[in-house]
Amino acid sequence: MIxxxxxxxxxxxxxxxxxxxxVLGCAVALFAEQIAEGVALSPFLIAVxxxxxxxxxxxxxLMLARLPLQLVLRIVMVANVLAALAVGSASLAAATVLIVAAVVAVAxxxxxxxxxxxxxxxxxxELT
Structure with a gap:
């Protein structure tokens, strides 16, 4: 076992x-208008x-450089779970099956x- x-x-x-x-954030902000055409959300909200x-x-x-690794992993893990749920929920606003699939893939x-x-x-x- 490895x-x-x-x-x-x-x-x-x-x-x-x-x-x-x-990378994803830049792409979403730059292409907010085009993304908004496929989901029922405003381009401004998508850009933000x-x-x-x-x-x-x-x-x-920044956290990785300044905080204990375990704390950063926990914070980012929780944020990722919440983000996955939020992005997955955004698929409900998608206009086509292809867009739903793309949004779910990101989630x-x-x-x-x-x-x-x-x-x-x-x-x-374990820390003691």
Missing amino acids: RINGEKFGRWSLRLDAAYCA AGIVVVVWAGWIV IDIALFATSQLIALRTLP
Whole structure:
């Protein structure tokens, strides 16, 4: 059986999560008008959501540099669970099956990040 290094895995998970958020947030903010055509949400709301996601990416990196790893993993994992639920709920406003599938795929991506952070937390040594 392969032993996972919880610290290394957790840091990689958080870095990849931050990169994903930065890229996805920029794309959402830049293409808010086009996204709004496929879902029943305003372009302004979509653009703001994209900007918030980019800011969140920066916070992940900042937290990773300044806070204990276990705390950052917990914070980001909870945020990812909430984000996956929110994005998944947005699929209800989608106009076509293809858009529903795309929105659900993003929700699954986010949920997978939360899962990777849970795995990292479970493999870290317990603090006493």
